[in-house]
Amino acid sequence: xxxxxxxxxxxxxxxxxxxxxxxxxxxxxxxxxxxxxxxxxxxxxxxxxxxxxxxxxxxxxxxxxxxxxxxxxxxxxxxxxxxxxxxxxxxxxxxxxxxxxxxxxxxxxxxxxxxxxxxxxxxxxxxxxxxxxxxxxxxxxxxxxxxxxxxxxxxxxxxxxxxxxxxxxxxxxxxxxxxxxxxxxxxxxxxxxxxxxxxxxxxxxxxxxxxxxxxxxxxxxxxxxxxxxxxxxxxxxxxxxxxxxxxxxxxxx
Amino acid sequence: xxxxxxxxxxxxxxxxxxxxxxxxxxxxxxxxxxxxxxxxxxxxxxxxxxxxxxxxxxxxxxxxxxxxxxxxxxxxxxxxxxxxxxxxxxxxxxxxxxxxxxxxxxxxxxxxxxxxxxxxxxxxx
Numbered sequence: 001x002x003x004x005x006x007x008x009x010x011x012x013x014x015x016x017x018x019x020x021x022x023x024x025x026x027x028x029x030x031x032x033x034x035x036x037x038x039x040x041x042x043x044x045x046x047x048x049x050x051x052x053x054x055x056x057x058x059x060x061x062x063x064x065x066x067x068x069x070x071x072x073x074x075x076x077x078x079x080x081x082x083x084x085x086x087x088x089x090x091x092x093x094x095x096x097x098x099x100x101x102x103x104x105x106x107x108x109x110x111x112x113x114x115x116x117x118x119x120x121x122x123x124x125x126x127x128x129x130x131x132x133x134x135x136x137x138x139x140x141x142x143x144x145x146x147x148x149x150x151x152x153x154x155x156x157x158x159x160x161x162x163x164x165x166x167x168x169x170x171x172x173x174x175x176x177x178x179x180x181x182x183x184x185x186x187x188x189x190x191x192x193x194x195x196x197x198x199x200x201x202x203x204x205x206x207x208x209x210x211x212x213x214x215x216x217x218x219x220x221x222x223x224x225x226x227x228x229x230x231x232x233x234x235x236x237x238x239x240x241x242x243x244x245x246x247x248x249x250x251x252x253x
Numbered sequence: 254x255x256x257x258x259x260x261x262x263x264x265x266x267x268x269x270x271x272x273x274x275x276x277x278x279x280x281x282x283x284x285x286x287x288x289x290x291x292x293x294x295x296x297x298x299x300x301x302x303x304x305x306x307x308x309x310x311x312x313x314x315x316x317x318x319x320x321x322x323x324x325x326x327x328x329x330x331x332x333x334x335x336x337x338x339x340x341x342x343x344x345x346x347x348x349x350x351x352x353x354x355x356x357x358x359x360x361x362x363x364x365x366x367x368x369x370x371x372x373x374x375x376x377x378x
Binding site for chain 2 (some may be wrong): 009012025026027028029031032033034035036037038039040041042043044066069080166
């Protein structure tokens with residue numbers, strides 16, 4: 001009888017705890033501003049953390065962003081699937097920073113985050129800052145299925161003096177490094193302007209402990225401590241447009 | 254016996270792990286000048302516009318979205334949804350307030366000077 005009660009209690013507690021955590025969530029924000037405006041936003045679900053700051057001075061800003069989460073089809077691996085869309089249009093002087101992370105993360109409620117020592121997980125992050133004096137348009141989609149896949153697609157275009165600073169970092173730390181686990185990373189960046197036409201393209205697959213492929217990046221990669229880094233530094237003063245995609249895919253056994 | 258207790262503990266730990274996968278969010282929007290912000294959380298919508306200054310802080314924790322608003326100038330606040338809303342504090346010397354609806358709670362809040370709300374949303378947990 002006691003055993004049955006204990007078992008029943010465990011089931012009840014499980015249901016109570018699962019219900020709020022596994023609920024579908026939808027959040028959106030729309031901002032229309034003329035003057036000076038700032039936005040700081042952080043979002044975490046499951047293993048994915050996203051942060052952005054937009055600072056617009058003496059201009060206009062129009063932002064739409066929506067995020068939806070739902071239980072992953074792979075609940076033992078990640079818990080929650082995430083998708084968000086972003087559409088930003090500004091005039092004036094704009095600084096746009098964003099960070100996107102997946103993997104061994106530790107959320108700190110008081111703001112900020114740090115990457116925990118990864119243990120049997122993949123960890124990757126993207127940091128990007130765009131500064132623009134003129135017209136800027138950013139459209140972005142991010143999707144994570146909750147099973148150690150993360151996709152970022154983005155199109156940026158506009159006019160005026162612009163710089164792009166982007167860093168992509170990833171690594172894998174597993175129980176059996178070099179044996180079973182593979183990291184696949186796909187990155188592409190097509191930058192189109194009169195002053196600085198540039199194309200990067202990379203598809204890399206490697207196992208832990210092996211040097212990944214290298215191709216056409218301005219700084220690529222430092223395989224120090226199995227941490228792989230790709231940096232982009234681009235500036236222009238003309239009309240510009242660039243498309244970029246990053247796709248992390250960990251095959252963790 | 255021991256095996257069943259162990260199973261119970263493992264179940265609880267597993268569920269705690271899933272619970273940690275919950276979505277959390279923080280956002281701060283601040284504007285000086287004309288500004289309008291529309292925020293949606295599931296079926297709840299919150300909309301505010303002003304012509305002077307606006308600061309909104311939103312935190313989503315435990316499936317509850319708490320919003321605090323500071324605004325000056327002239328503008329309008331609208332909310333709609335099926336949850337209960339609670340204005341914990343307000344400073345609205347020259348404001349007019351209209352509440353409408355039963356069941357589905359809606360109100361329109363016209364302000365002409367300052368408003369200061371904290372904890373505008375108490376969304377169903």
